Amino acid sequence: MSRLLVCPPDYFQIDYEINPWMKRDNAVVPSRAVAQWQRLMQVLEEDVAAGVERMQPVPGLPDLVFTANAGVVAGRRAVISRFRYPERRREELHFAQWFREQGYEVLTLDESLYFEGAGDLLGFPETWFGGYRQRSDIRSFPRLSELFQREIIPLELIDSRFYHLDTCFCPLSGGELLYFPSSFDAYGLAAIAQRLPEERRLAVPEEEAIRFACNAVCSGKHIVIPAGCPRTMRLLESRGYLTHEVELSEFMKSGGAAKCLTLALD
Numbered sequence: 001m002s003r004l005l006v007c008p009p010d011y012f013q014i015d016y017e018i019n020p021w022m023k024r025d026n027a028v029v030p031s032r033a034v035a036q037w038q039r040l041m042q043v044l045e046e047d048v049a050a051g052v053e054r055m056q057p058v059p060g061l062p063d064l065v066f067t068a069n070a071g072v073v074a075g076r077r078a079v080i081s082r083f084r085y086p087e088r089r090r091e092e093l094h095f096a097q098w099f100r101e102q103g104y105e106v107l108t109l110d111e112s113l114y115f116e117g118a119g120d121l122l123g124f125p126e127t128w129f130g131g132y133r134q135r136s137d138i139r140s141f142p143r144l145s146e147l148f149q150r151e152i153i154p155l156e157l158i159d160s161r162f163y164h165l166d167t168c169f170c171p172l173s174g175g176e177l178l179y180f181p182s183s184f185d186a187y188g189l190a191a192i193a194q195r196l197p198e199e200r201r202l203a204v205p206e207e208e209a210i211r212f213a214c215n216a217v218c219s220g221k222h223i224v225i226p227a228g229c230p231r232t233m234r235l236l237e238s239r240g241y242l243t244h245e246v247e248l249s250e251f252m253k254s255g256g257a258a259k260c261l262t263l264a265l266d
């Protein structure tokens, strides 16, 4: 069973603009955001049978809902994020406090290195991939690789719409990769191809990539995917996955969807 960290959207809104999706005048409708988030939790807990840990929302920190950016966890160790934008930096202490209270060993990287957690670091059991340039620094990966004893393959993110790796890259439990190839350069695509043979690479079409098709939660055979991605759902079903779609339009106003509203704790 997967265990996921989440944070209710009590204070979620668009207060600032730090990615191309965020527009202050495209205001969040709070009642809709709450309903969409609760539906996501219901699917995760009831259909996927995931264990969900809720942290306390904090007034003035609208993006705390995106717990994928809390840090990265392996075993009882958590490395807390260091956000690129000052707007999100105050979240760091709340995430660190949560991990400390749960008894994790809490580590941080050098102050000067930006690192945005599982938003930019994800992969398969042995090999991890690290997205950099838009948010995390490439220089954070050697240290993380040493700490977690995993190979980390850096992937440059070249399209500002896909500013975190988890917006365009989603490793699946069966060893396949769901991804949007145009968000990587030729060098990154070659690195991906070297690790994953063609039959394990599932490319999503651009019209669904921009509806966050890759920002999906995979747990065993289940995949929770934002609504509006029928071609991706069919592709996943053809590989034997059970798909669950959830409307997350309010969170897309902030540049996020299913995956970044969760952080895998195991």
Ligand code: ARG
Residues within 6 Å of the ligand: 018, 019, 022, 063, 066, 068, 069, 088, 118, 119, 120, 164, 166, 167, 254, 255, 256, 257, 260
């Ligand atoms: N508004 C948030 C930001 O720009 C969205 C973060 C989404 N998180 C993610 N892991 N993709 O930082």
